[in-house]
Amino acid sequence: MDDVKSITHKRVLEASFSGSTSQFFIEKPVNQTVNEGQDILLKCKVGNLQGRVQWTRNGFAMGYSNEQVKQICSRCELMSNHADGEFNLFVKSVRLGEDENFECQVLPGPNAAMKVPLRAPAFVQIQVAPSSVTLQDPASARSGSWISLACTSADSNPKSQILWYRGDDLLRNAEVTEDVYSGSRNGTFTTVSKIKLKAQADFDGTRVKCVARHPAVGTPRTGTHPQLEAEAKLNILYPPRPPILRGEGISGGGTGGTRGLGPFSVRKEQGESVQLQCLSEGGNPLPEIQWHRNGSPLSIGFPGQPELQVIGSMKQVKSVLQFKARAEDHEVVFSCSSFSAQTMDFPLVTEQKLKLNVTCE
Numbered sequence: 001m002d003d004v005k006s007i008t009h010k011r012v013l014e015a016s017f018s019g020s021t022s023q024f025f026i027e028k029p030v031n032q033t034v035n036e037g038q039d040i041l042l043k044c045k046v047g048n049l050q051g052r053v054q055w056t057r058n059g060f061a062m063g064y065s066n067e068q069v070k071q072i073c074s075r076c077e078l079m080s081n082h083a084d085g086e087f088n089l090f091v092k093s094v095r096l097g098e099d100e101n102f103e104c105q106v107l108p109g110p111n112a113a114m115k116v117p118l119r120a121p122a123f124v125q126i127q128v129a130p131s132s133v134t135l136q137d138p139a140s141a142r143s144g145s146w147i148s149l150a151c152t153s154a155d156s157n158p159k160s161q162i163l164w165y166r167g168d169d170l171l172r173n174a175e176v177t178e179d180v181y182s183g184s185r186n187g188t189f190t191t192v193s194k195i196k197l198k199a200q201a202d203f204d205g206t207r208v209k210c211v212a213r214h215p216a217v218g219t220p221r222t223g224t225h226p227q228l229e230a231e232a233k234l235n236i237l238y239p240p241r242p243p244i245l246r247g248e249g250i251s252g253g254g255t256g257g258t259r260g261l262g263p264f265s266v267r268k269e270q271g272e273s274v275q276l277q278c279l280s281e282g283g284n285p286l287p288e289i290q291w292h293r294n295g296s297p298l299s300i301g302f303p304g305q306p307e308l309q310v311i312g313s314m315k316q317v318k319s320v321l322q323f324k325a326r327a328e329d330h331e332v333v334f335s336c337s338s339f340s341a342q343t344m345d346f347p348l349v350t351e352q353k354l355k356l357n358v359t360c361e
Contacts, residue, residue: 021048021050021111022048022112022114023046023048023049023050023051023109023112023118024046024047024048024118025044025045025046025047025104025106025118025120026045026046026047026085027043027044027045028043028044028104028122029042029102029104029120030043030122031123031124031125032122032123032124032125033125033127033215034094034124034125034126035126035127035128036094036095036096036126036127036216037093037094038093038094039090039091039092039094040090040091040094040124041079041088041089041090041091042055042088042089042090042091042102042104043086043088044086044087044088044089044104044120045084045085045086045087046085046087046106046118047085049082050108050109050110050112051106051108051109051112051117052064052106052107053080053087053104053105053106053107054105054107055069055078055087055089055102055103055104055105056102056103056105057072057073057076057098057099057101057102058098058100058101059101060072061105062076062078065078066078066080069089073091075091075092075093075095076090076092077089077090077092078090087104089104094124094126095126096126096128096157096185096186096187097185097186097187099126100123100124100125100126101121101122101123101124102121102122102123102124103119103120103121103122104119104122105118105119105120106118106119126157126187127157127158127214127215127216128155128156128157128185128187128216129156129214129216129217129228130153130154130155130156130160130212130214130227130228131154131155131156132152132154132155132227133151133152133153133154133160133210133211133227133229133230134151134152134154134230135149135150135151135152135208135209135210135230135231135232136149136150138208138232138234138235140235140236140237141199141234141235141236141237142199142236142237142238142342142343143199143200143201143236143237143238143239143343144199145198145199146197146198146199147196147197147198147199147234148195148196149194149195149208149210150192150193150194151164151192151193151194151195151210151230152190152191152192153190153191153192153193153212153214153228154183154184154190155183155184155185155188155189155190156183156188156190156191156212156216157183157187157188158189158215159180159189159191160189160191160212160213160214161191161212161213161214162178162193162210162211162212162213163210163211163213164193164195164208164210165208165209165210165211166197166203166206166207166208166209167206171195171197174195174196174197175195175196176193176194176195176196177193177194178192178194179191179192191212193210195210199234199236200236201236201238201282201284203236204234204235204238205233205234206233206234207231207232207233207234208231208232209229209230209231210229210230210231211228211229212228212229214228235284236284237284237285237342237343238282238283238284239282239283239287239340239343239344239348240280240281240282240283240286240287240317240338240340240348241281241282241283241348242338242349242350242351243279243280243289243336243337243348243350244278244280244281244352245276245277245278245334245335245350245352245353245354246276246277246278246279247266247274247275247277248266248274248275263333263335263352263353263354263355264352264353264354264355265354265355265357266354266355266356267357267358267359268325268357268359269325269358269359269360270325270326270327270358270359271324271325272325273322273323273324273325274304274322274324274325274329275320275321275322276320276321276322276334276354277318277319277320277321278306278318278319278321278336278338278350279316279318280316280317280318280338281314281315281316282315283315283338283340283343284315284343285340285343286310286312286315286316286317286340287317287338287340287344288338288339288340289306289308289317289319289336289337289338290337290338290339290347291306291319291321291334291336292334292335292336292337292349293332293333294332294333295333298321302323303323303324303326304321304322304323304324306319306320306321307319307320307321307322319336321334321336325356325358326358327358327360329356329358330356330357330358331355331356331357332355332356333353333355333356334353334354334355334356335349335350335352335353336349336350337349337350
């Protein structure tokens with residue numbers, strides 16, 4: 001500001017000492033960047049004023065008086081002081097497409113040797129925040145496949161910058177493409193950002209967020225307006241871990257079990273209760289559990305029918321099989337498997353197997 005004053009003062013002194021009769025600008029309007037709806041003041045001050053002064057807006061003359069200016073622009077006001085050579089223009093609530101280009105023009109005086117007007121243009125950059133930010137709901141994706149998401153920031157000026165987050169982590173190295181189109185309002189832009197992510201099991205249930213960064217509303221993640229971000233929840237389909245067989249005599253599940261090179265062997269007397277558990281952890285969706293007797297699915301006529309327990313919060317499915325040992329169960333091998341048609345090509349069978357030895361009285 002001090003430099004501007006010194007330059008202006010110097011120009012006034014030069015004009016005075018040289019005896020020049022030419023008019024000149026003491027202060028010219030400057031380019032401004034404002035948000036739509038804000039007020040602006042464009043300054044224009046002329047030294048050694050001889051001619052008439054007027055403003056133009058978008059190439060059209062606004063007139064020499066405040067009354068004429070208001071006929072062209074009801075939101076505009078000419079704030080003039082002829083004695084001081086001041087002809088400032090006040091514009092209330094600037095509008096995109098109406099208030100960008102202004103020029104202060106000084107016509108030559110009647111005795112001027114040069115009949116060329118003085119001109120001082122100013123450009124007003126009018127910023128418009130996005131009207132909305134939307135993120136399409138992603139389809140369910142199988143682990144290992146690619147997920148494509150599109151985020152749209154509509155009707156902003158200038159265009160928006162879109163950032164992507166998974167949870168609270170900025171996605172810096174993801175594959176992102178961007179397209180910019182004309183907005184629904186003249187002078188605005190619609191930005192579409194697309195991201196590709198490799199689906200992973202640990203992505204399931206997490207939220208992906210797109211945030212529009214725009215100078216009209218500040219920086220993202222620090223006071224971001226709610227309408228400038230959108231999020232979606234990922235649904236990743238992935239298989240469970242191999243099921244685990246539990247019960248008396250299996251991997252420390254109780255006493256009375258022995259194992260050689262084959263299945264765990266448990267001795268039971270006829271009529272004695274047998275309880276086995278098949279536990280499957282993880283997977284989306286949770287799998288179905290199937291019991292096997294000598295490698296074949298358990299028949300409907302088997303005296304003990306499995307009881308299914310689902311613990312959704314822990315992503316666990318447990319099937320409990322309880323029955324009384326029979327003579328026909330002697331040397332029968334029990335096992336279980338889990339299967340989900342959406343994530344698996346074949347069932348997962350337990351590594352553990354139980355061979356029942358039934359003694360009869």
